[in-house]
Amino acid sequence: MIKQKLKTIISIIFPIYLIEIASKLNPIFLYKKADNYWKMFKISKIPYQEKKIIFDKVDDRKKVGIIIQGPIIKEDDFTYNTIKLLLENYKNIKIILSTWKNEEKKVVEKIKNLGIDILLNDPPINGLENLNLQIVSTYNGIKHFEKEKINYILKIRTDQRIYQNNTIEFFLNLLDIYPVFNSSKQTKRIIGIDINTCKYIPFSFSDMLQFGSTEDMEKMWNVELTTKKFTKTDRENLNPSIKEMQKYKNCEMVLCESFLKKTDFKYEYSLFSYYKALHERFLVVDSEMIGLYWFKYNSLNNSPIEIEQRKIKFLDWNELYTNFNNIDILKLIEVEKEIFKKKLFKSKKWK
Secondary structure (H helix, E strand, O other): OHHHHHHHHHHHHOOHHHHHHHHHHOOEEEEEEEOOEEEEEEOOOOOOOOOOOOOOOOOOOOOEEEEEEOOOOOHHHHHHHHHHHHHHHOOOOEEEEEEEOOOOHHHHHHHHOOOOEEEEEOOOOOEEEOHHHHHHHHHHHHHHHHHOOOOEEEEEEOOEEEOOOOHHHHHHHHHHHOOOOOOOOOOOOEEEEOOOOEOOOOOOOOOOOEEEEHHHHHHHHOOOOOOOOEOHHHHHHHOOEOOHHHOOOOHHHHHHHHHHHHOOOOOOOOHHHHHHHHHHOEEEEOHHHHOEEEOOOOOOOOOOEOHHHOEOOHHHHHHHHHHHHHOOHHHHHHHHHHHHHOEOEOOOOOO
């Protein structure tokens, strides 16, 4: 009873808009809402350094490159400091900033002085949400790395930062431990994160951070630009059901389905087919496992998308990897029938 009263008082005293303001002023950020109270954890915007465990032999035959794509985040020198942190953590890894020609020259020069390559791309036409921007900046970075004979690529956004300093080694080890299944046209799994990898929206495999072989990443991002403009607001106003998302695909679905076609994976719009793809071709890690900080959303995770909140976590993915053949298909079909009726957003006028 006392605990419930305390939760009620907290929810009244600290309305969401005040929490958002407070979270931007303090390095303590609010992460998830559960049972009407907010869990809190501390993560700083300021780069910090932890000592790695030192090994006698490290496999340096796998040449890795990092593509940081998107507009430069100038607030708190966020993108600049992210690159500095990556250079400190990964001294033998190539880094590219793939951004836009309309960025401020002095900001670009400041980053260039760090000693990394910068690609200044022409902004594409608007199409499906921000997909064209991602395609152009990511694909041009991949083609640049192909010329440098890079074997593996980590793709992140300019508004993201990875704090764990052994993430590259972690990803390389995962690819060795979990081989791809049933494909002669895919060399390794593509690693993604839980954010935007939806449990109940087929083929919504996160596009914001990915790691894979250069060959596989080229297949993932070699996609035609979308021509029909469709914004996030358009999607909110339409508020499709999960079933209707088959027609009104999000960016993640377009990329994922395109990749599966190129690697001869026969799929249909169903949870079973989606889970099979996760089982055979992809790998999902939790953002917390790599210390991912997302400048735009890390302070408050209160998405209006109710279904999308249910992410595939590493524990879910590992269960699919291990026990996919034991899925109760009849029960899964029943779950799918109910889920596919639901609307994507909680309400059209969500605030």
